Amino acid sequence: xxxxxxxxxxxxxxxxxxxxxxxxxxxxxxxxxxxxxxxxxxxxxxxxxxxxxxxxxxxxxxxxxxxxxxxxxxxxxxxxxxxxxxxxxxxxxxxxxxxxxxxxxxxxxxxxxxxxxxxxxxxxxxxxxxxxxxxxxxxxxxxxxxxxxxxxxxxxxxxxxxxxxxxxxxxxxxxxxxxxxxxxxx
Numbered sequence: 679x680x681x682x683x684x685x686x687x688x689x690x691x692x693x694x695x696x697x698x699x700x701x702x703x704x705x706x707x708x709x710x711x712x713x714x715x716x717x718x719x720x721x722x723x724x725x726x727x728x729x730x731x732x733x734x735x736x737x738x739x740x741x742x743x744x745x746x747x748x749x750x751x752x753x754x755x756x757x758x759x760x761x762x763x764x765x766x767x768x769x770x771x772x773x774x775x776x777x778x779x780x781x782x783x784x785x786x787x788x789x790x791x792x793x794x795x796x797x798x799x800x801x802x803x804x805x806x807x808x809x810x811x812x813x814x815x816x817x818x819x820x821x822x823x824x825x826x827x828x829x830x831x832x833x834x835x836x837x838x839x840x841x842x843x844x845x846x847x848x849x850x851x852x853x854x855x856x857x858x859x860x861x862x863x864x
Contacts, residue, residue, distance in 0.1 A: 683743030686727040687751045690758045695728055695750075697721050702750060706757025709798070709818035713753060715746050728754070756818040763827045766810040769842035774803045774811040781813065785834040785844065793833070799826055812847070 689695055693706040702721055703712045715721055719742055720731045730747050732739040755761075767774045773784040781801060783791040795801050795815075799822065802814040813830065817823040827846070836843035838854045845851065 681744075683730055683732065683740070683747045685747065686729050687747065687754060689723070689726050689728060689754060693754055693758050695723050695754070697723060702753070704750070704753040704757050706754075706818070708757050708760045711753045711757060711818060713746075713749055716742050719743060719746050721746075721750070752820045753818075756820055760816055760818055761820045761823050762814065762816045763823055764847040765813040765815075765827060765830060765844055766847055767813065767844050768810050768836065769840075772811065772842070773805070774813050775805070776801050776803045781830070783830075783833060783844075786842070787834075791833055793830060795826060796822065799823060813844075 693704060696703040696705075700715050700717050701712060702715060703710065718733055718739055720733075722729050722731070728750055730743060730750070732743040767783070767785065769786060771784065772786065773782075775782045779795045779797060779799075779801060781793040781795060781803070783793065785791060798819055799815055799817045802816075804812040804814065815823050815827055831844045831846070834843040836845045836849075836851050838852060839856050841851050841853065
């Protein structure tokens with residue numbers, strides 16, 4: 679992790695980084711994020727770069743060094759470009775729609791699943807003929823968008839036989855053969 683921590687983070691144009699003791703605030707065109715850093719790690723802004731330094735080469739300091747460097751780099755990228763995750767709803771009769779920050783899912787249960795998203799996440803759903811319904815989540819906070827996407831996926835995780843459920847776009851599922859392979863061996 680220490681190799682990651684030693685790399686400086688370039689601040690793009692339009693993004694401001696403010697260091698106040700152990701609090702780092704990043705402001706960009708998409709939003710504003712704040713992170714509290716361990717007092718062992720020192721953060722400095724020099725020549726349009728963010729530089730993190732650790733006091734010793736202890737294993738704990740090396741781990742914190744790399745972790746905070748990655749978190750701050752994600753904050754800078756998120757406030758400048760944003761993060762986007764897409765999920766597909768696979769299955770006959772499965773649907774996804776939204777109204778404001780409320781996601782409405784029909785995924786094979788006897789009732790609709792209503793899922794309310796945090797205000798920091800922008801929600802979009804697409805339903806095109808001939809393709810699976812798509813859920814698109816965008817936010818400046820990488821951790822939040824990943825956590826919300828994981829919760830949505832856990833509502834109906836893809837099953838291994840037909841692949842029905844909510845999966846990430848591009849996700850490769852391990853498929854099982856099913857019962858026909860067992861009856862053919864008799």
